[in-house]
Amino acid sequence: MSRLEAKKPSICRSEPLTGERTRASLAALRGLVTSCYGPAGRLKQLHNGRGGSVVTTSQSAALLAGLPVSTPVLKVLTAAVRNHVACFSDGGLFTAILCCNLVENVQRLGLTPTTVIKLNKHLLSLCTSYLKSEVCACRIPVDFSSTQILLSLVRSILTSKPACMLIAKEVDHISTLILRAFLLTIPESAQEHIILGKSIIVPLKGQRVIDSAVLPGILIEVSEVQLMKILPIKKSDSFKVALFGVSLSGDLSDTGEGTLLVSYGVSLENAALDQLFNLGKQLVSDRVDLVLCQKVIHPSLKQFLRTHHVIAVDRIGVSLMEPLSKVTGAWPIGSLGSISPSSYGSIKDLCIAKFGCKHFFHLIPNKTTICSLLLCNRNDTAWDELKTRNEPESVLQDEGCSQTELQLITDAFCSALESLAGSLEHDGGEILTDSKYGHFWSVQADLPSAVNWPDLLSRCGCGLYSSQEELSWSFLRSARHPFPPQTCLSREATGSASTLTLDCFTAKLSGLQVAVETASLILDLSCVIEDTN
């Protein structure tokens, strides 16, 4: 009999936000995420005293996953940010900083939660309707006829992750690759709804970043031993492929729930193997060139196929089955007895490739939207950091500039958004905003008061505007007259700037909503009941 332990009563804490501990940990978290934000963000190294790997990162996903959080309020906050990142894989820090700022600012005000929540909700609806409206100045439509904006977007995301440890040349290379991989997934014949293909990331650690590549089709990793058994591939313009979802190992798993009585001398294993050989014969007579199996192929069958010049690859795994089916056009076969000829597929070419120390089968398709992105990096952490690829969406928004603009639209959000924009600056510099576009400009600290701004500033934060236009500046956080920011309507404007810093619009919008909603949720808490059993 197990020992009984008396149940502990639940702990009930009222006003969870006013506690000193919560306040301190909220401030600590804010400091942490703020310092990571933006292209100039600082890295964080997470050590766990009990072991495990050391994580070097500035990404919210990795940071919050490794950070132990004990206060209930922070648990809600981090969970919200992590769920947001899981959806959009972007904008986690933005959400976290805004949420922290809102909670802290409102607390300082000392208003009742009801009023604050109502106001926040109203302001949020103003923001979202502005951002979604046509007059919104922060949005730049993606011009799919040129790669420039898309490239800028990818580059912005990559440069905001300093833990990737990429040099400028590598950033260029990887951005180009990611964009190419994305473009390859767009089908050639566009229908009403475009169904994007898939780009499969193949990890390759310990290689130079510059060796990364995008390849059409699929790479299947094979061991060196397997490779030796494979015959030289004959030249042909088309290869017939059979894709098996069912195991070809000759096991007798599916005999029902009843009892099986086998007479002496009868071997079911042999019977099953016979069946496999029959299958092999059918494959050979159907002139199949390549047999791919999700599970295991019986060695005898493999041998049989090899003698008939059929290449067999097994243990492919379930994750590659769908892409393989798409690439080859083959239907995963679930039968050992009868195979319909329509379930065979084909590929254009097949070759063996070696990248680093790994060997791959490279299946080159006729026409498909599947591609493989071979990502190389020197070490694990940096590779994990790099893995966060992003597929651009239709509408984009420029970073930095948007925050100062929003701040001009709303009032109570002001300081929260302001400090968010402010947190883009990490080198002790000052932030200016112009009175025409409301964009974000950064200068060095400790400047003499009378300076000629256009000389000092060259381009705004996102790179859209140059200081040579007739603009006037003021410091962020200083008093100024409200003005309607002008829309960046011109294609030329976007064209003239060589490198823009861009953000994904949908991710940002959702991040904004999640941040405000979570802040309201936290502010609405009046009591935390914790079950300590």
Place this chain on the structure above:
Amino acid sequence: MVACVSSHLRKTGDGAKTFIIFLCHLLRGLREITGKEKDFFPFENIQTCGRHWKNCCQWKFISQALLTFQTQILDYVMDHYLSRHFLSIFSSGTKERTLCRGSLEMLLGAYFCGRVGRNNHNLISQLMCDYVFKCTACESSFEEVLELVDDCFVELKVGVTGLPVSDSRIVAGLVLQRDFSVHCPADGDIRIVIVTETIQPLFSVSGSEVILNSEAQFQTSQFWITERTKAIVKHLQNQNVKLLLSTVKQPDLVIYFAGLNGISVVECLSPEELSLIQRVIGLVPFVLPEASSQYELSHTALVKFCKPLILRSKRYVHLGLMSTCSFTPHCIVLCGPVQGLVEQHEDALHGAFKMLRQVFKDLDLNYVTQTSDQSCTSGPRIYKNSRESNELPKIVNSSIQRSYQDTVVKNEGELAKTQTNLKVCSNLIVPSVKLEKNVLCSTPKVAVTDSYQTDETLRCSSPNKGRIMDDHEPFIENNSANSKTENTRKEISYENLQVTKLARKDSILPLRYKSLEMCTSQSYYFSSIPAGCVLPVGGNFEILLHYYLLNYAKKCQQSEQTMVSRIIANALLGVPKILYKSKKGNYSFPQVYVRALQALQTNQPMISNQTGLESVAGKYQLLASVLQCLTNILTVDLVISIKRQPQEVYDQDSEEEL
């Protein structure tokens, strides 16, 4: 107490907090009164008993008085006085009752106010309101729709974390929380079948023995299995079936052939999903024939579309079911930044459907009024309430509902059941489960069958009432009678009680029952709170009931009834007191209370400064539940704590739900 609250909440979806507040005030009121009034205790030999025993007897006496109150006075006061204040969520005027959207919004708004965070409660209440209207094909079928949604709520909602709550929406059709095993896109109407077993024949079935004499035999049977599977799938394709829904996992072979023949497959449907689909489109599973593969496929249905639905990079199956019942299938997609919030909203919505389900039902009120006989006003009077007489029609009626038979259902079994119920009530050691079953769970549909026979002359004095009840489909008649004569009282008096007839047959019944026969002249009233009755929020119900109970107590002659009515009336005020706690000046509780009393005394309408409505039936049921809980607590005289692991967990609640 917690068990009582949870079981109340499970059934009505509302009132947990009020339950506790009210119970608390009742207990406090009782402690006060028993501390002061010693003469209230009727036994003379009090000094001989121990203090503890004295208390127990006293509590038990009070609990009996409470039960009397609940079964007699409460219904009487509700029917005679409170009913004139009721509002309805149905717009009046036309003959057909139509649900007023504004009223429903106010009802739901008030409900979600205390359950969903301040920044979301409008959104959720709007979502729910839209959902109710979208799902209901015609006005008359709200009750049916709500019942289905309440039963199958888990299958009708999809929770998504990581998105803002404002992204929550309603999607037409049914969303199954799994992906296709095979998806073959198809246009137009899609024919579907449901299977509950694997299509591939098993090599051997459970309990049988397969003897294999040769390898060839094994191979032949494998071959046969393959061919047979192929033939069945081919046949499905010939019948133009495009989608196969399966409750079990189908073997690879079936998936392969289905894909080749352009049939999409969804596997591992849960029994709940299956039952929902069956309820909505009335499709029964397709049974595989034993021998030949040439047969007609009768059990198929059509769906409008069948496509994958992607929510937060997870794929779901989205089916456009064509409903054959009054429920037009829609699903609620609930988004939220964190899992806990999504769950909270789900629970709140589910509770709201439960609450609405109660609102759309008539709630019957039954009570007895004494006309002349004073000979039996002492002890056994308690049992002369309408409770016993109610049991009979309730049970008979429910059995008819179950079987839809016109035959006489009054058999020995029914009698036995009735008698056990009577016994339970007579002994007053009432287990909570039993009581709830009687009063809450079944929200009795008393067979007011007399009204259909004598439509206009509601007065009926036939001694053979039992037989009338069993006659013809009283269930249907009852509905129509209720809708026609809403809120009119039906008075039926009997020469003799049905109960006493039964009592005579059973000699074991306590002697007290004999006394029932003496009281020959009683008036039984059958009335109801019609479906859709509401009152404005903000303690309106409580203040009204408080006022009328005090009035009743003034008129009442029996001291214990007066006392119980007073205690309850005062405890009722506890709820508005808390509601107005934070208000100042003109809206503070004393001010509101005085204004309300003045309005009532001068027959003016009560003015409420709050928008929002709450269900009268819900409040009534809450009151009944609290009183029952209190009765239970008071009847317990000793708590025995056992410091040992329970031998066998016997969960009565879960069994009841089954």
